[in-house]
Amino acid sequence: MNELFLTSIGSLFTATNLLLVLLGVVAGIVVGALPGLTATMAIALLVPFTFTMQPVHGLILMGAIYVASIYGGSFSAILLNTPGTPSAIATTFDGYPMAKRGQSYQAIVTATVASVFGGLIGVFFLLFLSPPLSRLSLRFGPPEFFWLTTFGLTIIATLSTKSILKGLIGGAFGLLLSMIGIAPIEGSVRFTFGSISLQNGIALIPALIGFFCIPEVIGMIERKAEHYTAIPYRRQRRVLWGVLIHIVRKPLLMIRSAVIGTIVGIIPGAGGNIAAMVSYNEAVRASRNPEQFGKGSMDGVVAAEASNNAEVSGSLIPLLTLGIPGAPPAAVLLGALLLHGLRPGRELFTYHGAVTYTFMLSLVLANILILPVGIFSGRWISRLVTRLPVTLLAPMVFFLSVIGSYAINRNMFDVFVMLGFGLIGYVGRRMKIHPGPIVLGLILGSICEQGLVQSILMGRASGSVLAMFFTRPLSILLISLTLLSAAWPFIAGAIRRRQAGRKA
Amino acid sequence: MNKSNPKLRWLGVLGLTTALLILTVGYAAAGGQSEGEDYPSKPITYIIPFNPGGQSDITAQYQKPGLEEALGTSVVIKYTPGAGGAVGWANLVKTKADGYTISGNNIPHIIIQPLVRENAGYQTEDLIPVYCFQTTPIGLAVLKSSPYKSLDELVAYAKANPGAITVGGSGTHSGHHLALLQLEYLTGAKFTYIPSTGAAPSVANFLGGHTQALFANSDDLVGHRDEIIVLAIGTEKPFAALPGVKTFKDQGINMTAGIDRGVCVPPGTPDSVIRTLEEAFDQVTRNPSFISKMEELGFVMQYMKSEEYTRYIMNKKKEMEDALRTLGEIQ
Numbered sequence: 117m118n119e120l121f122l123t124s125i126g127s128l129f130t131a132t133n134l135l136l137v138l139l140g141v142v143a144g145i146v147v148g149a150l151p152g153l154t155a156t157m158a159i160a161l162l163v164p165f166t167f168t169m170q171p172v173h174g175l176i177l178m179g180a181i182y183v184a185s186i187y188g189g190s191f192s193a194i195l196l197n198t199p200g201t202p203s204a205i206a207t208t209f210d211g212y213p214m215a216k217r218g219q220s221y222q223a224i225v226t227a228t229v230a231s232v233f234g235g236l237i238g239v240f241f242l243l244f245l246s247p248p249l250s251r252l253s254l255r256f257g258p259p260e261f262f263w264l265t266t267f268g269l270t271i272i273a274t275l276s277t278k279s280i281l282k283g284l285i286g287g288a289f290g291l292l293l294s295m296i297g298i299a300p301i302e303g304s305v306r307f308t309f310g311s312i313s314l315q316n317g318i319a320l321i322p323a324l325i326g327f328f329c330i331p332e333v334i335g336m337i338e339r340k341a342e343h344y345t346a347i348p349y350r351r352q353r354r355v356l357w358g359v360l361i362h363i364v365r366k367p368l369l370m371i372r373s374a375v376i377g378t379i380v381g382i383i384p385g386a387g388g389n390i391a392a393m394v395s396y397n398e399a400v401r402a403s404r405n406p407e408q409f410g411k412g413s414m415d416g417v418v419a420a421e422a423s424n425n426a427e428v429s430g431s432l433i434p435l436l437t438l439g440i441p442g443a444p445p446a447a448v449l450l451g452a453l454l455l456h457g458l459r460p461g462r463e464l465f466t467y468h469g470a471v472t473y474t475f476m477l478s479l480v481l482a483n484i485l486i487l488p489v490g491i492f493s494g495r496w497i498s499r500l501v502t503r504l505p506v507t508l509l510a511p512m513v514f515f516l517s518v519i520g521s522y523a524i525n526r527n528m529f530d531v532f533v534m535l536g537f538g539l540i541g542y543v544g545r546r547m548k549i550h551p552g553p554i555v556l557g558l559i560l561g562s563i564c565e566q567g568l569v570q571s572i573l574m575g576r577a578s579g580s581v582l583a584m585f586f587t588r589p590l591s592i593l594l595i596s597l598t599l600l601s602a603a604w605p606f607i608a609g610a611i612r613r614r615q616a617g618r619k620a
Numbered sequence: 621m622n623k624s625n626p627k628l629r630w631l632g633v634l635g636l637t638t639a640l641l642i643l644t645v646g647y648a649a650a651g652g653q654s655e656g657e658d659y660p661s662k663p664i665t666y667i668i669p670f671n672p673g674g675q676s677d678i679t680a681q682y683q684k685p686g687l688e689e690a691l692g693t694s695v696v697i698k699y700t701p702g703a704g705g706a707v708g709w710a711n712l713v714k715t716k717a718d719g720y721t722i723s724g725n726n727i728p729h730i731i732i733q734p735l736v737r738e739n740a741g742y743q744t745e746d747l748i749p750v751y752c753f754q755t756t757p758i759g760l761a762v763l764k765s766s767p768y769k770s771l772d773e774l775v776a777y778a779k780a781n782p783g784a785i786t787v788g789g790s791g792t793h794s795g796h797h798l799a800l801l802q803l804e805y806l807t808g809a810k811f812t813y814i815p816s817t818g819a820a821p822s823v824a825n826f827l828g829g830h831t832q833a834l835f836a837n838s839d840d841l842v843g844h845r846d847e848i849i850v851l852a853i854g855t856e857k858p859f860a861a862l863p864g865v866k867t868f869k870d871q872g873i874n875m876t877a878g879i880d881r882g883v884c885v886p887p888g889t890p891d892s893v894i895r896t897l898e899e900a901f902d903q904v905t906r907n908p909s910f911i912s913k914m915e916e917l918g919f920v921m922q923y924m925k926s927e928e929y930t931r932y933i934m935n936k937k938k939e940m941e942d943a944l945r946t947l948g949e950i951q
Contacts, residue, residue, distance in 0.1 A: 168696070257830030258814075298707050298741075300817045302792050305739065316700055316707050454699065457677055459820055570814050574830065577786045577812035 124473035128481070133176055137478055140180025141485045142493070147181065148188020149501045150509065152336050154201045155185040155388075157328040159448040161516045163321050163455065164523035171456035175475040178452060180482040182445050183235055183428050186388055187486050190227035190421055191494075192501050195220060195347050200501070203388025203424040206396040210409060210416030215347040217412050221494075222352065225359045226414050227421045228490040230370070233363065234422030235483035237374035238381070238429030242436075243476050250437040250465040258574060259585055262567030263594035264440060265560040268384030270602045272553040279548065280605055286549045290557020291564075293318050300562055301569045318558065320451045322521035322530040323537045327551035328444070329517045330538025335545070336510045346502035349495060356491065362414055369399060369415055370422055377423030381430020385556050387443035388424040395423030429479060436460055436472065440563070444552050447559050659719055659893050663694040666883075667723035669708020671701045671818030674790070675756060675837050676724045676881060682913055683753075686904035691896070701817050704791030705729045710741025717886040719893035722750065727880040731937045732793045735950055745887075749933055750894055751901035752882035752924035754914060756837040758799050759853040759865070759877075760787075761844075763829060771851040771871050774833060775809045782810035788822040788831035791815045796822075796835035798940075799854060799877035801949065806873050837879060838862065838918035854878050861918040880922065882929055898925050 127133075147158040159178050166174030189204030194211035207227060214223035256264070272287050296307045297317030308314040363370055373395040380391035399419035400409045409416045431442030432449070439460035441447035450460070458464060464472045490497075521534035541551050575581030585591065666684075668676045680697050687695045700708035708723055709730060715721040725747050733740040760771065768774040778785045789796025792815045800813055814831050816822035819840060826834035827847060834848075841850050842861050850865045854877030858867060868875045883901060885894065902925065904910060911921055924932060944950045 168694070254824060254828035257825060257828050298710075301815050305741075316711060454671075457681065457697065457699070459671060461824055463820070566817065570816070570825075573812055573814050574786055577783055579784070 120469040120473050124470060124477055127470065128474050128477050132173065133474070133478065134481070136173055136177045137180045137481050137485060138489075140177045141184040141482055141489050144181035144184025145188035145191075145486070145489060145493075145497055146500060148185030148204075149191035149200045149497050150504060151192045151196065151198045151200050151501075152332045152339075152509070153185075153513070154328065154332070155182055155189075155203070156324070156444045156448060157332060157513075158185055159445050159452075160321060160324045160328055161513075161520050163448060163452045164520040166452065171458060172471045172474050174452060174456060175449075175471070176478040178449060179475055179479050180485075182449070183425065183479060183482040184486060184489075186424050186428055187228070187231040187235070187421070187490065188497070189424075190231070190417075191224065191497055194223045194227065194417075195349060195498055195501060199389075201388070203392055203427070204420070205389050206392035206420035206424075207417060209396065209420070210411070210413045211420075212347075213410070213412035214414070214417065218350075219412070220347050220349050220498075222355050222359065222414075223412075223417055224349070224494055224498075225355050225491065226363075226417045228487060228494075229356070229359050229363055230373075230418040230421040231425040231490075232483055232487050233370050234374040234377060235425035235428065235486070236480065237371065237422075238378050238426030239476065239479045239483060241378045241426075242429035242432055242479070246433055246436050246476070247465050249433065250462045253437045253461050255590060256438060257588075258567045258570035259588055259591045260567075260594060261438075261563055262571055262585070263591050263598060264384070264438070265564035265567065267594055267598040267601065268440060268556060268560050269564070270598050271383055271385035272556045282547070282549045283553050286544065286551075286553030287557040289549075290554040290559075291561040293323075293554070293558045294561025294565070300566050317562070319521075319530050319533055320559070321448070321455075322534040323558065324448055324451070324555060325517050325521050326534040326537030327541040327555055329513055330535070331542040331545045331551070333510050333514050333517070333538075334542050336506045336513075339506070349498035351495065359414070363418060366415065366418075369402075369418055372398060372402070373419045373422035374426035377426030378430035378433075380423070381427035381442045382433050384434055384440045384442055384560070385553075387431070387445075387552065388427045391427035391430075392420040392424040395419045425483070432476075432479075436464055436476075441556070441559065444555060447555055450559065659896060660691050660693045662720060663696050664691065664719070665721045666695050666697050667708050667712055667721065668697055668699050669701065669705035669712075669723060670790070671699065671820055674819040675839055675879075676726065678839070678917070679754065679881060679914070679919070680724060682910060683901075683904050686907055686910060687900055690900035690903045704733065704794045704797075704815075706733050706737070706740050706742070709733075709747060712884070713742045713746045713886050715886055717888035717890075719885060719889055719897060722883050722885050722897065723747070725749070725882055725884040726795070727882075727933060727936055728795050728798055728940055729793070729879075730884075731933065731940050732798060732944070735941060735944060736793050744933065744937055747884040748887055748889055748894065748926075749929040750883045750885055750926055751898045751905070752880055752922045752929045752932065753901060753905040754881050754919040754922055756839065756879045756881065756919055757853050757855045757859055757877070758795055758835055758837060758879060759841045759850045759859075759862070760799075760803070760833060760835055761826075761841055761848045761850045762833050763826070763848055765829075766832065766849065768833075768851075769849065771866075771868075771873070774851060775803075775807045778809035778811050779807070783812045785811050785833060786814050786831040787811045787833045787835060788814045788816065788826045789835040790819040790822055791817060795877065795879040799835050799875070802875045802877065802943070803868075803873065805946070806875055835877075842918035855920075859918075861915070878920075880932075882922075882924070894926055 147153045158181050162178055185201060186203045189199055189201035190207045192198050192200035193204040193207035194215050197208050197212040199205045199208055211223045269287055272283060296314055298305050376395040377391040380386045380394055396419045399415055400406045431446040434440040434442050435446045435450055441450050458468050518531055521530045571584050572581055575584030666680055668680055670676050684695050700711055712723040730747055731744050734743050762768055787800055797813060800811060819837060823840050825831050850862055852868045852871055853859045853862060853865050855867055856876055905923055
């Protein structure tokens with residue numbers, strides 16, 4: 117492992133790789149900063165264009181965009197009070213009040229420094245947790261995959277949206293979509309309505325592009341009349357130093373936020389927005405001055421931004437080791453990995469180790485590059501955020517959506533899949549059913565089904581199907597997590613009621 | 621939004637238009653239609669109907685640079701896993717027969733599936749054979765920690781406890797599945813078959829101890845020889861890459877098991893295109909460094925051109941139909 121690690125450091129520092137990281141960081145910040153363009157969408161649009169690249173180049177570019185767009189979301193959160201990506205939602209709580217006080221530059225520098233540190237702590241976990249976990253991945257047999265995906269499905273139902281019912285509806289719809297096509301085991305043909313194109317199932321990347329891009333395009337056109345009231349971005353001297361000192365003086369806040377971000381990232385189905393909210397809540401609880409939060413506290417910005425950038429690497433841990441994406445953008449990366457012939461699991465760290473380690477190390481570089489790029493180009497980015505006309509943005513994203521979904525298989529059917537799911541995604545959004553649960557249902561569904569069928573076969577052979585599902589140690593752990601996450605809304609409700617009762 | 625700086629806006633328009641133009645031109649060039657004489661004049665899609673990382677994929681990855689050189693165009697490998705390869709082949713027969721979409725084809729898969737499935741989505745004869753480049757012997761293995769140290773012990777246990785031993789393999793009605801059915805038929809033992817979507821996941825399942833035995837291709841057996849005991853190999857003669865391993869025949873079970881791999885094109889593909897492709901594959905397959913790489917991985921080389929390969933498939937089909945009928949898998 118050490119040897120791979122060192123040679124990968126060497127192979128990372130080629131002109132092409134460095135250029136790709138820089139390009140990814142700049143593009144990612146812009147995409148993240150523009151309200152309506154999210155990390156998931158940017159990566160989904162990019163996948164088709166990377167599949168003629170060498171795998172490692174494509175992954176480096178997408179990784180840098182992933183990291184930088186999560187950070188970029190803080191620009192519009194701070195200047196417009198609108199999260200540029202869902203992950204930046206908690207950044208608005210204190211970032212916007214800071215900007216209103218005239219501290220827009222300080223808020224952005226705080227977000228930048230917090231993102232860099234948080235992101236680096238996240239990559240640290242990715243680099244040192246993934247290889248041992250990938251060895252553990254062999255212990256994950258069919259029952260474990262069944263329970264892990266079930267756990268992921270309960271998470272998307274209870275955590276990813278405000279309404280449990282709507283989360284469940286989205287997840288169930290995704291599961292149904294995953295059933296389309298020839299069954300992964302036994303090979304029976306299901307729900308294809310006689311169409312050969314559907315035998316292969318719903319193509320993942322076109323569906324993702326549809327779900328994440330088209331509703332945004334329609335939304336952009338709808339919002340065209342709206343005016344954002346942007347707060348000007350004024351550069352000030354000596355802010356960076358002050359922010360650095362502030363953050364270094366509170367190492368606990370930084371480390372706690374980054375660890376929360378990483379853990380939430382690892383949990384399948386929970387993304388950056390949840391990471392930032394949880395970390396923000398914990399920062400408020402731990403603070404000696406909780407009343408300052410929400411009124412422009414630097415600590416609030418640090419908590420949100422450190423954790424959502426740590427979440428990026430966290431979401432890659434289950435992706436690379438088990439093939440289970442920890443967040444929607446990671447789900448797109450799964451498609452990209454498979455497109456390049458890289459199957460998650462132990463072989464990614466042995467046989468394909470050179471690619472994997474170079475990719476993971478490139479994330480270190482991307483996180484570091486955020487600092488200079490964010491600070492020196494902040495002025496232009498903030499101008500772009502507040503002034504790029506929708507009349508340019510909307511048709512461009514639409515154009516790329518069509519091209520991107522066609523390019524993967526050179527197949528018009530995929531374009532119709534993309535458009536169809538785009539409309540479904542838009543209607544769903546109007547009904548407050550988010551695409552996240554649908555997409556994770558779609559991905560986790562077939563893994564879950566395979567685990568279920570194989571476990572039943574194995575259970576019959578061993579004499580007890582129930583023992584196969586309920587007595588294996590790792591399975592028991594996963595079942596407990598599943599039960600906890602399924603019951604969590606009720607537990608949380610009870611706690612809230614008790615607290616309210618105590619106050620009254 | 622309307623108050624934007626006109627200069628900036630103009631720059632934006634200019635930049636975006638240029639970007640879009642470049643993309644459009646790029647795609648038009650890549651997807652432009654041109655046929656016949658100047659074949660190949662655009663990238664060729666090479667379908668691997670299995671998961672990435674499996675044997676078909678590994679071979680295709682090694683062929684890719686040589687093919688690109690021989691054909692003078694880029695070759696894009698595309699994965700359409702599922703249903704033991706049937707998803708990919710069902711899709712292939714629907715694509716345009718212009719030689720720009722080719723697919724790996726595996727025997728016995730393309731023979732068994734149309735025989736046992738109501739509608740496999742294709743017929744064996746629909747897949748026009750172009751070239752056959754390798755055979756992979758199939759072997760039966762257990763982990764070193766397994767209580768069964770020989771084929772006799774494993775079979776004896778399975779006879780005494782029908783269905784209690786799980787055996788992993790790449791998919792339903794794949795070569796591995798057929799090998800297990802043959803073993804059951806010849807010995808009277810009963811196993812539980814656990815299919816996966818491709819060889820790689822079934823190997824991972826087996827190495828993790830989730831299935832007790834595994835039918836696997838020789839390269840996986842060679843690659844993991846430190847962790848496993850190969851109980852038997854499906855070749856006629858002892859297999860050089862696995863010294864000391866006995867064949868099924870040596871152990872009194874009269875069977876061979878292997879997977880032949882080649883490429884095919886959709887029905888109606890022009891002869892001239894098939895000639896071009898078979899020449900390219902012949903050139904790649906006879907490359908000494910390719911041969912040594914393949915043999916190192918445990919493959920047995922084949923050099924069958926279109927005609928010979930077609931005859932080979934027809935003969936195999938007849939053999940298998942008889943075997944499956946005897947095994948009771950088909951009426």
